[in-house]
Amino acid sequence: MTYEPWDEGVATAMLEPFTSDATLVLVALQALQARFGFVPEAAVPLVAHTCNVSRADVHGVLSFYHELRTQPPATREVRVCRAEACQAVGARDIERAFADAGHPVGSRTSALAVDAVYCLGNCALGPTVEIDGAVHGRCDTDIVREALR
Amino acid sequence: MRVCISDDTAARSVGADAVAHAFADLADVEVVRTGSRGLLWLEPLVEVETPEGRIAYGPVRPSDVEDLLRAGALHGGAHALRIGDIAAHPWFAAQDRLTFARVGIVDPRSLDDFVAHGGFDGLRRALTLAPSAIVEEVVASGLRGRGGAGFPAGIKWRTVAATESDRRYVVCNADEGDSGTFADRMLIEGDPFTLIEGMVIAGLAVGAEHGIVYLRSEYPAAIERLEAAIATAHLNGWLGDDIAGSGHAFDLEVRVGAGAYVCGEETAMLESIEGRRGMVRAKPPIPAMRGLYGRPTVVNNVLTLASVPAILRDGGSAYAARGVERSRGTQVFQLGGNIARGGVLELPFGVTVRQLVEDFGGGTRSGRPIGAVQVGGPLGSYLGPDELDVATDYEALLAAGGMLGHGGIVVFDDTVDLLAQARFAMEFCAIESCGKCTPCRIGSTRGVETIDRIIAGEREDANRELLDDLLVTMTDGSLCALGGLTPLPVRSALRLAATGR
Numbered sequence: 001m002t003y004e005p006w007d008e009g010v011a012t013a014m015l016e017p018f019t020s021d022a023t024l025v026l027v028a029l030q031a032l033q034a035r036f037g038f039v040p041e042a043a044v045p046l047v048a049h050t051c052n053v054s055r056a057d058v059h060g061v062l063s064f065y066h067e068l069r070t071q072p073p074a075t076r077e078v079r080v081c082r083a084e085a086c087q088a089v090g091a092r093d094i095e096r097a098f099a100d101a102g103h104p105v106g107s108r109t110s111a112l113a114v115d116a117v118y119c120l121g122n123c124a125l126g127p128t129v130e131i132d133g134a135v136h137g138r139c140d141t142d143i144v145r146e147a148l149r
Numbered sequence: 150m151r152v153c154i155s156d157d158t159a160a161r162s163v164g165a166d167a168v169a170h171a172f173a174d175l176a177d178v179e180v181v182r183t184g185s186r187g188l189l190w191l192e193p194l195v196e197v198e199t200p201e202g203r204i205a206y207g208p209v210r211p212s213d214v215e216d217l218l219r220a221g222a223l224h225g226g227a228h229a230l231r232i233g234d235i236a237a238h239p240w241f242a243a244q245d246r247l248t249f250a251r252v253g254i255v256d257p258r259s260l261d262d263f264v265a266h267g268g269f270d271g272l273r274r275a276l277t278l279a280p281s282a283i284v285e286e287v288v289a290s291g292l293r294g295r296g297g298a299g300f301p302a303g304i305k306w307r308t309v310a311a312t313e314s315d316r317r318y319v320v321c322n323a324d325e326g327d328s329g330t331f332a333d334r335m336l337i338e339g340d341p342f343t344l345i346e347g348m349v350i351a352g353l354a355v356g357a358e359h360g361i362v363y364l365r366s367e368y369p370a371a372i373e374r375l376e377a378a379i380a381t382a383h384l385n386g387w388l389g390d391d392i393a394g395s396g397h398a399f400d401l402e403v404r405v406g407a408g409a410y411v412c413g414e415e416t417a418m419l420e421s422i423e424g425r426r427g428m429v430r431a432k433p434p435i436p437a438m439r440g441l442y443g444r445p446t447v448v449n450n451v452l453t454l455a456s457v458p459a460i461l462r463d464g465g466s467a468y469a470a471r472g473v474e475r476s477r478g479t480q481v482f483q484l485g486g487n488i489a490r491g492g493v494l495e496l497p498f499g500v501t502v503r504q505l506v507e508d509f510g511g512g513t514r515s516g517r518p519i520g521a522v523q524v525g526g527p528l529g530s531y532l533g534p535d536e537l538d539v540a541t542d543y544e545a546l547l548a549a550g551g552m553l554g555h556g557g558i559v560v561f562d563d564t565v566d567l568l569a570q571a572r573f574a575m576e577f578c579a580i581e582s583c584g585k586c587t588p589c590r591i592g593s594t595r596g597v598e599t600i601d602r603i604i605a606g607e608r609e610d611a612n613r614e615l616l617d618d619l620l621v622t623m624t625d626g627s628l629c630a631l632g633g634l635t636p637l638p639v640r641s642a643l644r645l646a647a648t649g650r
Binding site: 024026085087 | 162189190192326327328329330366368369405410421422423424425487488491523559561562570573
């Protein structure tokens, strides 16, 4: 996935439709992340001003949702499903294999981020791993090599 | 010559795209990307249209395609992967598909295909009825909320319709976060117009002109499919200011979640739609009286709303003729985890968990004996191998100490570490707690610590007693089902672990 570099002017312009609407704080943050890959600290006062809420309100929303990021994404984003249906077919082995390769779940470098996700809705064909948005089913530990490629 | 290959996310996760490309490259055929039939262990499944019906082959790898073509698969030729007429496959033929009638069969992007397969028949009939008559049809059907709570949908609609307000809303809960559930995703990816039809009917019934679908971000294909379907429905007059020339208005908008499990709880979801942290609201007031923006709001799950068109088409009593006791109609079950034949199947209520897991599911994928079955998602109970004869009926499962939830059934083989599963249930609650109420916010963290001590054998009796106390507090004192039901998997997993199964 490619994103534009953060640009306050571009961000201000794209937030225009959200003016004075407090109910659009989450949508505004999602729109910024979709465009720039993350929501930098500098965006918080911008969204607060646009939607006419406090900076604390914006920070509250930004810190609540697991998917909103305040750091730029890695070149490769991997999510390992850690929910029960995938646990039943070896998700823990896959997690261990990522850890053995030096990329435990929760680790992040500029090249590779490995996160946990709780269900991608592929529960009959687990274990499931998502690499850059593509869902891979019936995975075994070979998926680690695929993710590191 | 048409070849149907699913582009459901599950099918794509095991290579359906590459198979579709291989067919398009190697043969002079039109490749139609449908939803999935739900026989997921056979994906990627290839269906060839022949005069004898759709002849299926699966699971197909891209490298099989040349061989299939040589074997005359385009005319239903014999091959090791040939399954035969897919509609006659025992797993498929045994089902009673109402909500999922078109999934896997139609092209989900085609409004014409939808209409040709009975789409909008329910809405057309609804447009001839008074709003109260639509509500009473749903009441008569006995339809209960498929999201997990099982509240009678018609009664909820009646409340919304009867509450004085300048405007009302219909909100569809598509925040399908429960592990082991994927029917909402499959319906939206495979037949999005049915959900739209159900929501328009709900709008007519309660006098709402605005609908919102809250769809989880983990389902990007479903988001894209639904947004495209909404645009198509608008263009063709099935949404907008004048639905099918009736003078009634209804518009529909998709809101995307941001990875918070608790936003599947209806009041947290309303907070999220209003742009805030997904913090649970205290009830009362119930959303049916004061929901979105303080207005009366129908909040129903995808499967609930998608069941409505068939109810309006055939009448409430036809729907209520199916099922058992107070669980009427059909339930869409999802078989996942360590299961030989996993997928989605729609059957009348009353089928037992054992029938689903053993007869349909074929037991474990690993071939080992079943160790435990979790029914109803991460907040559902673990059942032991000798507890599976319970009927899938809201009350029967409740009496057995479990719950049906969203109809997800996750199988584990006998290598399952049930203490680890108990710990995970608590940990999941700690990760996903919205933090509003103390029993859930603090209890889940203390619960993980206490289970860790029990696993380590540290003052085991005292810690078990402490944990039991904590589970009572969470059950009785939590604001919503997250903290309130986490004790179900914890307690049942600990009990099964203690009995050595």
